[in-house]
Every structure is written in structure tokens, then in C-alpha cells.
Amino acid sequence: MAYVPPHKRHSKESGGQSPVPASLSGQFKKGLNFRSPGTNAHQSGKIVYADNAISRWLAVGLDDDGDHLPSGVFLRPVSVEAFERKSGEKPLALAKSCTANEDDETGRDHNKKPWVHIAETVMPDLVSSYEVVRSEIEGQSMEEIKPTLVARFGKILFHGSPSFPAEACGDMVTETSLRQLKRSFYTNHPASFVENVTLRVIPEIGLSFAYEKDIYRVELSDKSRPGATISCKCIASKAEQGLELYKVELNQVRHMVVDISCLNKDQDMRLMLRTRNMLTAISEKEKNSIRDLITSAVIDCSVEGGWRWPLGKESSGDRYGVIGFCHKVSKTYKNSSVRLKVTHADRFDSWRSLGEVTEETVLKLKGIASELHGQSLGTDLISDMLKDAVKMIWEHFLSCGNTVI
Helix, strand or coil: CCCCCHHHCCCCCCCCCCCCCCCCCCCCCCEECCCCCCCCECCCCCCEEEEEEEEEEEEECCCCCCCECCCCEEEEECCCHHHHHHHCCCCEEEEECCCCCCCCCCCCCCCCCHHHHHHHHHHHHHHHHHHHHHHHCCCCCHHHHCCEEEEEEEEEEEECCCCCCCCECCCCCEHHHHHCCEEEEECCCCHHHHHHHHHHHHHHCCCEEEEEEEEEEEEEEECCCCCCEEEEEEEEECCCCEEEEEEEEECCEEEEEEEEEECCCCCEEEEEEEECCECCCCCHHHHHHHHHHHHCCEECCCCCCCEECCCCCCEECCCEEEEEEEEEEEEEEECCCCEEEEEEEEEEECCCCEEEEEEEEEEECHHHHHHHHHCCCCCHHHHHHHHHHHHHHHHHCCCCCCCCC
């Protein structure tokens, strides 16, 4: 079913890459950088990579077979409606046939558990990326920059080559052909995944409920900041029948992205180091322009919780314009080292007139991030913490419920 923007729905009710360690470089050429050189922003301006960002792909459960995928592993077309509406093509995902060896999770290196292999491969990239971040935040507080190490779960999608076979086996797919493909990480979960996380995983790993948030995020373009997006967190003001602005940030900057194909699991994994700057150096005039734009949104009683901007009110002067809107209801669970956010998100991209309702989970590895900031980088303690975190993810999140797609 085609997506219907919130303001048109009818309510049922009125209401720079680090080198791979030599011991690991042979595993299916896993240090692949799929991001085009010199590109630091998505065309919408929402996804921004640092100039020296690391973008890497790993695969766990593959044997080393030269330049080709091993027998039993192949690329298959998958149906992802939101992706197809955005790009006009059907993406591809790695899969493993039922005849392939399901017992070998580590691939070529049979002496290491998968979480050890992943952590040891990621650790050099994490250290080098955080060194750059830490040098950039000298003289600024952690709260202003917010460096965060997160894990996400979903499916790695390859795309960008219309001439690629509809279904390609190992003898057809090479490292060279994969380098020509773009990749995306699709994070929308089926209800069974969210149910398993909520009812089974959270108690098993010792998380406690922290809080629930119901927020609206309005994304604005700013002609004075090309390629950047201003992210405005808002709450619904019942008294004013509108949106109330309470926090203004610049869009996230990605410093390290490691996508991990987990062939013997239902889900793939992404480990990402990112920052988000608070927009503090802003004049009173700029604040007022942003606030006026936000408060011009009106609730539409004919839609299910939707908001809209009256005609001609989607921009403020010749500087700010609404480019996206998202309503998020999230529950956060935490312990001393991690924070898990389970979110129902209803988003709409004004630039493309595309939207999607998703169920998402984000695991913030706050203990590792704090240790990175407070100690010498590359310590054994940080390495051990990363191994423990990836082991927990591997055992509890990657086979939780049905596959994403």
C-alpha cells in the first residue's frame, strides 16, 4: 500500500580508512569502502560523513575464496517498498543457502568466536575515529558534541547497478562488482522482533525501564549552512494546539560506520560512531525565525495525530524551510553500560514526498564511549568491553524474531 502523508490521512476517529590488521585482511577482502570518494553528504543533506570518516563492510560466516563469494552464498533481490519508492530499484541482500555449512560462524578464522573477530577488526577503526573526534572537541563539553557509539540491527542492502543479475551466486559476484554497488542499512523491524526484544531480551540482559518520550522532530534546511540540516525537537502543546520547540541541533555526523553481514543470523549489524552538535552559536533573530516556523504548524483534526503547515508557511523568509517531519514514540531501557531505545516512528520526507512508518531499535554503548573519552585510547579494557558488547548483541539481538526482510 502506498504511503499516505500524515496531513492527508483520514482518521477513523475524530481525535580516511584505517588499515585492516594483517591477520584479518584475507577474509573475503572484508575492508571494503563502498562510499564514493569525496562524498560527505547524502543528497538530501540529512546524512553527513566527516571528511575522514571510515566506512567499512565485514562479513561473518564466509570462507576465503579469492575474489568470489563462496559456494552457498549469493545475492538475492528483496522487496522493500520504501526503498523502491525512493530509488526506483529493487535492492539486493546477501543470503546463504540451506545447504551451506550452518555450524561455521567464523568463516576462515576457525579459532575465533565471531564477536572476537568483529571486535578485533573494528577496534583500530574505532580508536582512530575517536582520536579525530576527541581532537575536535578540545575546549568543548561532551554535551555540546555528544559523541555516541551505537549498534543497530537490520539488513544490509546493496544497490546502484541496474545491470546486476536478479539473483547472483558466488561465482558471479566478485569483490570488484561489490565495490561498484552502494549499500544501505535497513532498520525497520517486524512486530515479532520488537516483541521479542521487549519481552525476552530486555530482562535477559538486565535492562530496566527508564522513561518514555513522545516527541516531534522537524528537520529544516538552512541556506546559510549548505549540506546541513537543523533538527528541531518539539512537543505537542495541547493548550496552544501546536508544536512547542525545546531543543535545536545540527544533523548527525558519522565518523565510523562498520556494516557487518551475519550470514548465519536473521539480522545484520551496524556499529557506528557519530556526533551531533548542539546549535548554540545562534542569534536571537535566528531563534525567533526557527520558532515562528515551528509554531506555524497546526494540528489537523481529520488525521491520526498528523500536523501540517498552512500553504506558504513551510518556509521562513528566504533562509529556513521544512524538509522533513517525524513523530517518534520511544521507550528507553538502560543499565550502567548500555541504553536501548525502542521506537515507533512515523516520518515524512518533504523533499521526496516519501514517508514510512517504522519500528526501530538503537543500542547505545555508553560505557565504551565514556571509557574512550576518559582514558588512553587502545587500552585492553576498551577492547574487552567491545568484545563483551558484541557478544551480547550476537547472542541476543541477531536471531531475535523473524528476519527484517
